[in-house]
Amino acid sequence: MKPIHLISALALALSLAACGGESGGDDHADEAAGEHAAEESGEHAEAEAATGEHGGRLLQQDGYTVELAMAEDGAPPRFQAWLYEDGEPLPASSGKVEVRVTRLGGRTESYTLAPQEDGSLAAAKTVAEPHSFEVEVLASIGDEMLRWEYASYEGRTAITAATADKSGIKVQPAQPGVIADEHEVQGLLTPIEGRVAEATARFPGPIRSLKANVGDQVGAGQTLATIESNLSLSNYSVAAPISGVVTARSASVGGLAGEGMPLFEIADLSQLWVDLHIFGADAQHIQPGVPVEVTRMSDGKTVETVLERVLPGMATASQSTVARATVDNADGLWRPGSAVKARITVEQQPVELMVPLSALQTMGGEEVVFVRVGEVYQAQPVEVGQRDGQRVEILSGLTKGDQVVVEESYLIKADIEKSGASHAH
Template sequence: MTLRSFLIPLLLTLSLAACGGSQPEVQGETAGHSESEADAEPAKGAHNGRLLTDGPYTVELAIFEDGVPPEYRAWLYKDGEPLPPTAGELTVVLTRLGDVTDTHAFTAKDEYLQGSLEVFEPHSFDVAVTARIDGQTLAWSFPSYEGRTSIPAAVAQDAGIVVAPVVPGVIRDEHDVQGLLTPMEGRHARIVARFPGPVKAVRVGLGDSVRAGQSLATIESNVSLSDYAVTAPLAGTVLARNVAVGDLAGEQPLFEIADLSALWVDLHLFGADAQHITPGLPVEVTRLSDGVSARTTLDRVLPGTATASQSTVARATIDNADGRWRPGAAVRARVTVAEQPVDLMVPLAALQRFRDWDVVFVRFGDDYEIRPLELGRRDGVNVEVLGGLKAGDPVVVAQSYLVKADIEKSGASHDH
């Protein structure tokens, strides 16, 4: 564990404590104004609903979800005695984080009033209740939060919490494979002496850059007893020098030169990958040494099979103008077999589990709240969102686990 990974959660905890922690759920009922006793437990009625009282009148309000989608149900009382559901009218307005409102009108059933809409998750909102009984208009308001917390902007920044809007994107069917960098045919030469004889001069060393036609060595021919120059047939880099002054040049290569401005990447395919991966597919090649990546396209799949590994070899070309890619080095690669556009997606790093849901956290101001998601296809980086978010929603995409930890610490829940 690094010092930073230890200090950031500690800083988040201490800063939130200094600021009063996450935003608590304010319990209890009010008539026409907001709660003043934040820690009061709300009174419950016979149906386990919240009791809202004003003078002789009481409304019991509950979220009912036994065998049905969550819905509001309400019961009316006067002087503690039940009233028929036809004795009054009721409206509930829910204001969610981001100033989204849901208005629930109520109709009379056999023994209760039933809300007109499903109460969608999360059940986290400010509740405004308006009732009309015996010609009198009654009003209450209270917060009912779950999966919500507050984190000051400075603390979030120090903790590395990053927020980005939900956008359309592409889900990719990607296959990870291993590969090896090799010089390209036609850009690689092994240079031998034209005539045998003693080596009188060597003018280049290992790693030197040479131009086409440049003199590499001087040899005295055993045939003519005159000197001749060994020259570079192409511009490139000296990969090997197997000769020194005084050696006797013969049939063995003296130098190996290659143009390394571009290299082949030979990717080894096993099993089903060999059937799915074809020429023309995009591929991202990553150096193992420093994680730097380059994008290219598969040129071909070689017809044979590597005897030792029993793999099929797919070949791509990468630009090496900076000389950082080295022949013989192992690389990893990700081949994109298919791409599917999606209307909305989020990074996998944004996902967390909350209760039985896959969720992300949206941010409005200093407030963060869960959004349960319906998910679709995914790849190694992103996942499609089928429901629970809309385009542009501000979602935590980095350090989301810190937000989850603070929400769980707060333990906020809602009424049922």
């Protein structure tokens, strides 16, 4: 086990540089070094503790020795101890040992070690990860009452609040929430059927004037063109049949209009259909009525709507099932024919505890999050459950309200790994 390693200015600079963070040059390094000088003055790495024949820490006092180890050879980790007097082994029955630990945040645990057939003393209770705590060992051997205290830290580092703020490290509490069964899909915007109309000539004759261009917003009844009738030799007007946007114009001044000839196409684009393409088995359990979040590719704007229907046929080109929703187009920036991406939420499952996916890291083959207490950050192994595109359920390892790093968690991981304190008993 190794003592806590305070993050150094160099380690922080290397972490930020390696991860593409902002570099402040020599001034930044000098400033960071100044922030840590007060912390590190008088602080020295604890010398490696002496180890016994079983690989445990040797605790010595008044001629007696307790060798304390964390036994975890293929079994859940437990405290295990051996007793010695003047360097000679003693029977396990010749003494008693109790281990008390204080974890980050002040939570305490007590372990009573009982004699075993192999000559050691061992605790019945297992020791939960992380094995990072203040340790107090109480032993009675014969008439002697012995006591030791030491720090045994792993996966832990300290960062000043000012440095954490500059590095963009942010925390939020672990809390209940909702995990969604979500499907990321793509689609196209199309005009709604019945909201596209043509302005046509009633009688043949030369076109005398055109009063709208493609892209113009027009109102129902507004005059769009004037045509001289070949029959009456008088002018008549062609009006917009609906309000909307002119999407096509197929006439020019001086040209001849035939009877029923389309002059303009007008579309009401105040709302648009979103046709979403769903592939394979996903189509079997996506039903109308579920929430849909649609994102515009051009600027990332997102709107929420509801899936209205799943069309019965298949899209011929892609062999996908088409699911349809409607979006409001008040700003006019949702354009027919544009590609969009969408998230369909099939089901929402409440969970007792969750954190953002950004909080999750892997260390030593385990999934961990980093819990902050004051200016100290601790790698906390967690058991995860369901997850969606943004959140992950925590089954064990955290309690409600734990302050978990949710942004720049990789900086904490890098600092712990560089210090060599990631996992060492």
